[in-house]
Structure formats: structure tokens, C-alpha cells
Amino acid sequence: MKQDELHGSCLCGGVRYRAALPVFHASHCYCTMCQKQHGAAAGSYANVAGAGFVVEQGAELITEYASSAEGRRGFCRVCGSTLFWRSTQSPDRIAITLGTLEPEYDGIVQRELFVDQKPAWLPHA
Ligand SMILES: [Zn+2]
Ligand SMILES: [Zn+2]
Numbered sequence: 001m002k003q004d005e006l007h008g009s010c011l012c013g014g015v016r017y018r019a020a021l022p023v024f025h026a027s028h029c030y031c032t033m034c035q036k037q038h039g040a041a042a043g044s045y046a047n048v049a050g051a052g053f054v055v056e057q058g059a060e061l062i063t064e065y066a067s068s069a070e071g072r073r074g075f076c077r078v079c080g081s082t083l084f085w086r087s088t089q090s091p092d093r094i095a096i097t098l099g100t101l102e103p104e105y106d107g108i109v110q111r112e113l114f115v116d117q118k119p120a121w122l123p124h125a
Contacts, residue, residue, distance in 0.1 A: 006046065008100040010081035014061045017083070019096055020052025026098065027111035030118040033067050037075075038082055041122050045085060045095035046105060053084070053094045 006019045023046045034043030055062065063077045074084045085095040098105045112118075 005052070006048070006096070006101055006105075008083070008096060008102060010058070010061075010076035010079050010083060010100060012076060012079035012081075014078050015058035015076045015081070015083060016056045017096070018054050018056060019046075019048045019094075021048070023048055023107055024093070025111055026105070026107055026109040027095075027113050028109055029113040031114040032117055034114075035117070035119065037065075037067070037073055041119050043082070043085065044098040044109070046098055046101070046107070047093055047095050050086065050092050050094045053096065 004021055006021065006023075007017070008019070009016045026044070026046045028042040028044050030042045035041065037043065058076070061076050061078055062074050062083065064072045064074045066072050070087055070089055072086050072088065073082065074086070075082045081100055082097050083100060084097065087093065098109075
């Protein structure tokens with residue numbers, strides 16, 4: 001069955017959202033801000049239309065952190081799950097985190113960003 005939207009939720013289940021397809025591109029971002037926020041090697045995102053992003057449950061649990069003048073990072077204040085990154089300069093797009101999608105994201109990841117900051121402790125292929 002072909003889906004026309006993506007569904008996601010945070011770790012505690014308090015926040016649920018949906019996002020309309022298409023995904024313009026998906027990326028792994030290795031910038032140091034993504035590493036800090038995710039506590040991981042990268043932030044992994046699907047870039048979708050901002051207008052198609054709907055928080056279905058738990059909007060009051062989402063805190064947004066302005067990590068720079070350009071971007072805001074949304075997360076669940078109960079469990080800490082990172083949910084999205086959005087640009088203050090292009091509000092027509094929003095980047096939702098691949099790890100919060102259910103079922104698992106089955107598209108391809110086309111882009112790797114800030115590969116010069118990729119940590120050396122990642123497994124080597
Ligand atoms: Zn949560
Ligand atoms: Zn990043």
C-alpha cells in the first residue's frame with residue numbers, strides 16, 4: 001500500500017505527528033550542533049513541506065531551541081526525542097528526524113552534510 005504521508009512519534013509517545021510527501025531530500029548531517037543535540041554521530045532528516053507538517057498530539061510538549069539565528073530545533077520536553085529542524089529563513093520547509101518515523105523510513109538518503117566534521121569513532125566500511 002502506497003503511503004501519501006509519513007507518521008512519527010517521540011520516545012515517550014506523547015508527541016505524534018504526520019508529514020505530507022514528497023520528501024525533497026533526506027540527509028545525514030554531521031555538524032557539531034547536530035552531534036550535540038542528538039548525542040550521536042549525525043542528525044538524520046527528511047526535508048518536507050512545512051505546510052504538510054501536522055502535530056496530531058502533544059503540541060504542548062514540544063520545546064523549540066534556537067541553535068543559531070537560522071535554525072530552530074524541536075524536541076519533546078518529556079523524553080528528549082529530537083523531532084525536527086526548521087529554518088527561520090525558509091519556513092516553507094521542515095526537516096523531520098528519520099529516527100522518529102514509524103514505520104521505518106524506506107527512502108534513500110541522498111545527502112551527507114558537514115562530512116568534514118564526521119566523527120572518527122564511526123565504524124569504517
Ligand atoms: Zn516524548
Ligand atoms: Zn547539522
